[in-house]
Amino acid sequence: MAIIIHDVGMRDGLQVETTVVPTERKVAWIEQLIASGIDAVQVGSFVNPRLVPQMADTDAVCRHFADRMPARTRLTALVLNEKGLERGLAAGVRDFCMGVSASDTHSRKNTGMSTVEATARIIATAHEAIDAGARVQLSVQSAFGCGFEGAIAASTVTRIVSEFVDAGFRTISLADTAGHATPRQVQSLFRAVQRAAPDVVCACHFHDTYGLAMVNAWAALECGVQSFEAAFAGVGGCPFAAVAAGNLCTEDFVHLLQRNELRGDVHLDALLALANEAEQLFGRPLPGVIHRTGPLRETAGARG
């Protein structure tokens, strides 16, 4: 089974930083992520630039890459609605991520719509993207619990996934937006999804709010989840969640995979260089670990 690494730090990380990263630096960081050999890079989101000024240059970033699409790495962008999709298509985006929150409260805060309304709307938007020749990955946010509502019923999540599958979508991400997931819950929810929709390719997205991003990602891997959203240096957090913290750290997770003889093709050093550069720019210690300790070198006598 191939393990897919999708770095979302350029979107889910940068959107909460007070430092706005200049466009040229964003381009350089995306190039660094591509050079690492990971499978997908989320380059930004098409949201209201007044609400999220850190993402105001997403059109420019996407246009830069529109005629420089890397051969192996998919470049994705997040859109919330038709307007975002239009901007994305105009900027040459070919791979969209869209989602709906399983929590009504979170959904209304993010979109002004209930979960049911938002699900119908996002499916329509996703179909528009497909009709325009793009690819779409759909996600269920707050799938493991919500900072506003608390627990979310597994049946709510599987119902949304079934709607996505019935509408013709196959890659579905379950996002732990608030960081509430525990490893047993991860396994039980993904198994419920796999039972409800056996053909689905499962993706996951974990936040480290309670220190559990890595153990949840590992639990997901052990039950057959194939695609992992993560962020360089563990940056991140949703500005509209009640309490949020960084994402699963890309290079720390890749390091664990490599210790298990998985994804030996990813250049960890490229990811570490990026994490260190981001730490320098943001001027504070970022959550990841390996960019400080350095990766484990197995040679006898070496540090580590």
Place this chain on the structure above:
Amino acid sequence: MAIIIHDVGMRDGLQVETTVVPTERKVAWIEQLIASGIDAVQVGSFVNPRLVPQMADTDAVCRHFADRMPARTRLTALVLNEKGLERGLAAGVRDFCMGVSASDTHSRKNTGMSTVEATARIIATAHEAIDAGARVQLSVQSAFGCGFEGAIAASTVTRIVSEFVDAGFRTISLADTAGHATPRQVQSLFRAVQRAAPDVVCACHFHDTYGLAMVNAWAALECGVQSFEAAFAGVGGCPFAAVAAGNLCTEDFVHLLQRNELRGDVHLDALLALANEAEQLFGRPLPGVIHRTGPLRETAGARG
């Protein structure tokens, strides 16, 4: 199966801090750990005070508690040799932790003896402690790999465990001194130990050098390990290992257990107060997470 929490921060944490914690503060922190309702607290180590000045007052700390032994919580102390044992017994210690490194290089650096020599020596010291009416937990350090030697053969670890069991000891801790363990290795090594010595009560001790302490502890729990060494706020590190980082964080791990309806009797707030106080004293962010985010409150509408 009961899960046992053994906080070793007062030893494995404080020994690497440049700030020497005053004796009265140590006593107060130990009282706070006892008040939390965890099962065991390692209060210090009987080592050369010139080499580890942070532990120079271990005799005084132990004497303070000798006639104030808590009813539910065991107070343990680490000793490396006969001399340490004598000091511990004189200070009223009734529960000793002793160990040997599975890595010859690490063993020689720590004790001046090979692993084989050190194993015989520590078994003799442990028997002395038993003869004096004390209890002993034995451990295998560098069980999952060594910063100096790299990989450690599982057979080296199971051989030492078998020697400990043959000598009459039943609770054995495997310590990931350098933080090299991965979850699959944790499960494979503990299963090998369980096969080699079916009656053994397994304990574990993980460092977060590569961001894997939590996932390794969870892997251990899932394969039947009962006792978990951890440190408040995730403090820690061995000054004689090549690269070392904090321990599994006690309150973060207890929080995960409680989300799985385990150890609801532990007062998380007492642990959080201690972590925050330690962070204030040491004047830098400590590795734990929950003392900053706060625990997840399940009530709808609450933060978290």
